[in-house]
Amino acid sequence: MTAPLRVVIVDDHRMFRAGVRAELLEAASAGTPVEFVGEAGSVEEAVEVITRERPDVVLLDVHLPGGDGRGGADVARACAGVDSNAGEPVRMLALSVSDAAEDVVAVIRAGARGYVTKTISPDDLLRALERVAAGDAVFSPRLAGFVLDAFGAAAGEVAEVDEELDKLSAREREVMRLIARGYQYKEVAKELFISVKTVETHVSNVLRKLQLSNRHELTSWAMARRLL
Template sequence: MTGTEEAVGAGQGRTARVVLVDDHRMFRTGVRAEIGETARTGIDVVGEADDVEQAVQVVTATRPDVVLLDVHLPGGGGVEVLRRCAPLMTEGADGAGAVRFLALSVSDAAEDVIGVIRGGARGYVTKTITGADLVAAVFRVSDGDAVFSPRLAGFVLDAFAATDTPPVDEDLDRLTQREREVLRLIARGYAYKEIAKQLFISVKTVESHVSAVLRKLQLSNRHELTRWATARRLV
């Protein structure tokens, strides 16, 4: 993200209470520094979390206007957070407003986008978004609008325009969200070090994910894995 250029919310006398959910502390710190100055942006960061369990606890306790939610999280991913927080997405009997979720992720994969939207998120933007645009997106989602990075909206339109539910891929369903991301990057020809850098994880962790993917899919090497991913149009 680049610098916030103008006070989107504060200039209109508005505020939005936000929770940041991402398993990378440095990224959360960067987002907070970028958008979290209430007097300048109107954004009040009221909590942070780095895994599913903590996210559910913080969101339940703070009932923010908007949750900025990463797709890939320890404990089941963003979809699991959405599933467990589903009761908070409608106005509570105590008069508390609905909590709205905006996915903020490095992934631009169609299955990630569609998964969190089906789970109840109001939008999906990638981490290349500018600070000013992210502030604007938060207020739009708080108002009930749907917000997407430009090319991602097409994934959602295509998915929900389909008249038939796509068949369940039992092999793909065996993989976690993080394993799918590693699989996709391996199939695109990325080296382990490149994958580690892009996903903010260690090379050893990448190796562990690749081993798990090969075992679950009963494949022998990355060449077979690439053919498998290409056949399913995951590349």
């Protein structure tokens, strides 16, 4: 039997926390089991429950009372050295109504592994939690570009051409950029007017040509070359 994904929810609205729990439990009924091991409504409460429960992943709002006034970023920074019960680092997935660049960059700089907005569906949120718990980076479409600022990329700066990039066809480069930005396969297919199966083929080719293993490595590779 698959071990449940141990989750802590951090949000200052109790009704929202209850709603997320209910939606995720329903989404998880046919897939990966989820166990909610704690919740918090402030920075101090969050640090205490995360340190005590040592969850696999924390669903973290970026605007919280307490701490030094930086909200979710304070939580991520304070819990950076905490390991889960499984011995892996506790991962943080930011979940917010905000899609402002400063919010995205602040919480990612502090150590969060991903950032999604509250418009996300329960099924997609569950998949995002699974991926973040596994060590991947996850972003809502079009938010990943903000993360470039955290890596010091200047706006409009053009990446240098290198031999690895030259291995990719024009279409593979388009697919690579969208995947690295956090788009799902069906979103890439819609954006480029191709089938999901064709997207899967392109992604496999990109990973093989670049000798990468997963989307997280692809995102890091693209960020290092300022290709997003």
